[in-house]
Amino acid sequence: MTTPFPLIEISGSPEQRGKQYGKQAADRIYKGIEHYTGQIEKLSLTRAALESIVRDYLPVMEKFDPNHVVELRGIAMGADISFEDVVLLNARTEILKLAAYPALRESLIGAGDLDGCTGLVVLPEASANGQIIHAQNWDWKMECAETAVVLRIRRDDGPDILTFTEAGALARSGLNNAGISLTANYLESSIDYQKVGVPLPLIRRRILENQHYAMAIHATYLTPKSGSNNIMLGHEGGVAINFECAPDETFVTHAERGLIVHANHWQSQVALGKFKDVGIATTPDSLYRDLRVRSLLEPQLGKIDIAAVKAALLDDFATPWAVCRPPRLNLASNLSATVATVVMRPVDRIMEIAALPALDSTFTSYGFSD
DSSP states (O other), X not given: OXXXXXXXXXXXXHHHHHHHHHHHTHHHHHHHHHHHHHHHXXXXXXXXXXXXXXXXXXXXXXXXXXXXXXXXXXXXXXXXOOHHHHHHHXXXXXXXXXXXXXXXXXXXXXXXXXXXXXXXXXXXXXXXXXXXXXXXXXXXXXXXXXXXXXXXXXXXXXXXXXXXXXXXXXXXXXXXXXSEEEEEEEOOBXXXXXXXXXXXXXXXXXXXXXXXXXXXXXXXXXXXXXXXXXXXXXXXXXXXXXEEEOSSOEEEEOOBTTXXXXXXXXXXHHHHTTSOBOGGGTOTTHHHHHHHHHHHHGGGTTOBOXXXXXXXXXXXXXXXXXXXXXXXXXXXXXXXXXXXXXXXXXXTTEEEEEESTTTOOOOEEEESOO
């Protein structure tokens, strides 16, 4: 059996939350830093160069939300590590691109995660109990099964948050106690990394900090991004919208027959008329993963329950290039897997997660109370 992801609760001011987070998640943060530092060393990026890039990038993060930066500094203090390492955990893709493209770095003026995922939302008209279900498989490096956590954030300045994320990062997927739910997955386009944008974990955290669905949409739709990303936003009231985000433009796709299903390729025909989808080169299985999930759920429209959603996300068609990915080498020769299956019930404020579900489909429940 795999080990469930640990639950970490933090509260207080941004600095206090960061210190509590860093202290409680220190072991997993260390593992994450070790992993990504090794990746940077392979690219011949020196420590001095990393620190210089973080200094140049910091104004972008501070302009977006200074409290996020305060919390990141708190994480560094709590875990007794450098601030630059914490920024690496929260902006690894952006930092690597800044290192690879000097012209991009020069554009810093105070101003994607290469993970494959399959996300879905079941709207009330398609579900068995008339309530929304929001779920996702997170496909990434197998080592992250030992570096991820569930973070419960008690806030005095907005709704409490429950997020599944890599230790030391501000957010990945999750929900808040205002009934807003979020998942995100990799997209790639031919116009990525030409401009500097806000790191994705900070955008996700901002989305979940909102009390109102409209403002969560605002953060999703308008925040400038360095690379493309797909973001699904759900609401307990029975609404869900999918946003295909390019660096400077967002394309909306809606449910079909009460279902939203999205893998790692662009669906908006308007978007595809403006740029090229270059992500299929690394995630060719994306072209059928969403079709598989939809085909498994559509015969059950009007009676889809949690068990049906879990079964669809555990689908092993064409394994090891399946919806539920067992540990295998990807096209970059990294050991990849479905690190977690996350199933959320926004009405009940519950998140269920299975670690490495292709090996062990046991789910652990997390909520806003013990």
